[in-house]
Amino acid sequence: MLILLTGGAGYIGSHTCLELIRRGHEIVVLDNLSNSSRESLRRVQEITGHTIALHVGDLADPEVVREIFSTRRIDAVIHFAGLKSVSESLRNPLKYYQTNLGSTLALLQQMESYGIKKLVFSSSATVYGDPCGLPSKEDSPIGIALSNPYGRTKSMIEQILQDAAFADPLLSIAALRYFNPIGAHESGRIGEDPKQEPNNLFPYISQVAIGLRPKVSVFGGNYPTIDGTGVRDYIHVMDLAEGHAAALEYLKPGFDAYNLGSGCGASVLEVIAAFSRVSKSAIPYDIVAERPGDVAASYADVSKASRDLKWTTSRSLEVACRDAWAWQSANPTGYVDNG
Numbered sequence: 001m002l003i004l005l006t007g008g009a010g011y012i013g014s015h016t017c018l019e020l021i022r023r024g025h026e027i028v029v030l031d032n033l034s035n036s037s038r039e040s041l042r043r044v045q046e047i048t049g050h051t052i053a054l055h056v057g058d059l060a061d062p063e064v065v066r067e068i069f070s071t072r073r074i075d076a077v078i079h080f081a082g083l084k085s086v087s088e089s090l091r092n093p094l095k096y097y098q099t100n101l102g103s104t105l106a107l108l109q110q111m112e113s114y115g116i117k118k119l120v121f122s123s124s125a126t127v128y129g130d131p132c133g134l135p136s137k138e139d140s141p142i143g144i145a146l147s148n149p150y151g152r153t154k155s156m157i158e159q160i161l162q163d164a165a166f167a168d169p170l171l172s173i174a175a176l177r178y179f180n181p182i183g184a185h186e187s188g189r190i191g192e193d194p195k196q197e198p199n200n201l202f203p204y205i206s207q208v209a210i211g212l213r214p215k216v217s218v219f220g221g222n223y224p225t226i227d228g229t230g231v232r233d234y235i236h237v238m239d240l241a242e243g244h245a246a247a248l249e250y251l252k253p254g255f256d257a258y259n260l261g262s263g264c265g266a267s268v269l270e271v272i273a274a275f276s277r278v279s280k281s282a283i284p285y286d287i288v289a290e291r292p293g294d295v296a297a298s299y300a301d302v303s304k305a306s307r308d309l310k311w312t313t314s315r316s317l318e319v320a321c322r323d324a325w326a327w328q329s330a331n332p333t334g335y336v337d338n339g
């Protein structure tokens, strides 16, 4: 297949590029480089020996998308592009609604004009909010009492995609609800490269381990969990990349949502301990107040993805720590942007 990856230069997109090329697909990337650089894709090319066509532009600009769809016969789109910071979305909600909803609508309109019927969308476990039961299942209610605009954009986009698939029976759409993506490609050549102070736990720990930050603030030590700290379902980014390829190759007419996670929870202190063991460095931390809007625990029921997509994770938390550490120690300040 010839696949367009919106946001394909970013963290999850670049790892998915690698996996799709490995499986023999051809790819085109559209990215405005607002949270990434050309260097990630240059390195994917270096690893795979394949050239990637990169269009630098904004997905919300219909001309940019038209240019791609009118000159190439795209079979399917994987839609990663979007803004993803929970805290920024609370400060600047309109920017999040404008970017995430606006660019998705623009993409869907162009897909309709050019008769492109296959779409895989980056959704998030955040659509479950504070789950009423664990593990979270795809048929659990979504979009209820979400604590931030970022999560609401994901839930709203899922609703839009369901409506679009209902109206056009030829559309095949999978929304992939990622749990907590972590780690890096085993080569250590590509990985997560936050442009600002990381919001997420894993890149924060990596930066403490390498000495860029003094210590980790553990948000809350009194949750009803194994050790009082928050529990999440961490998934190696290459397992996630394989999940995208499986979803793409499985797509059926209609709309379907799939949890992509490991199915197991790990606490913040367990993650810090695992990273410490692998990096052979003490990772200083302080337990501080809970972060507003955080839930105590979240982990996935992955039986639907396993049954339909024939996909499960194969990499442990330790392997993710090893690969993240290989990436972080070889690239202490991330990618050097060559413009």
Ligand code: NAD
Binding pocket: 006, 007, 008, 009, 010, 011, 012, 013, 030, 031, 032, 033, 034, 035, 036, 037, 057, 058, 059, 060, 079, 080, 081, 082, 083, 084, 099, 103, 122, 123, 124, 125, 178, 179, 180, 181, 200
């Ligand atoms: P990322 O920021 O590394 O990648 C997103 C990419 O989209 C970036 O390269 C950015 O430059 C690009 N982009 C943003 N707005 C754009 C626009 N209007 N036009 C063109 N390109 C644009 O993020 P990521 O971690 O790779 O996440 C990819 C997707 O997965 C996002 O939609 C995110 O919300 C979702 N997701 C991520 C996580 C996570 O923890 N990383 C968890 C759940 C869901």
Ligand code: UDP
Binding pocket: 180, 199, 200, 201, 202, 204, 216, 217, 218, 219, 220, 229, 230, 231, 232, 268, 291, 294
């Ligand atoms: N967390 C933390 N310190 C940090 C960042 C996160 O203790 O600097 C905790 C957070 O409270 C949650 C877990 O780590 O329990 C994962 O948080 P992250 O932001 O990575 O993912 P999300 O909350 O979106 O699942």
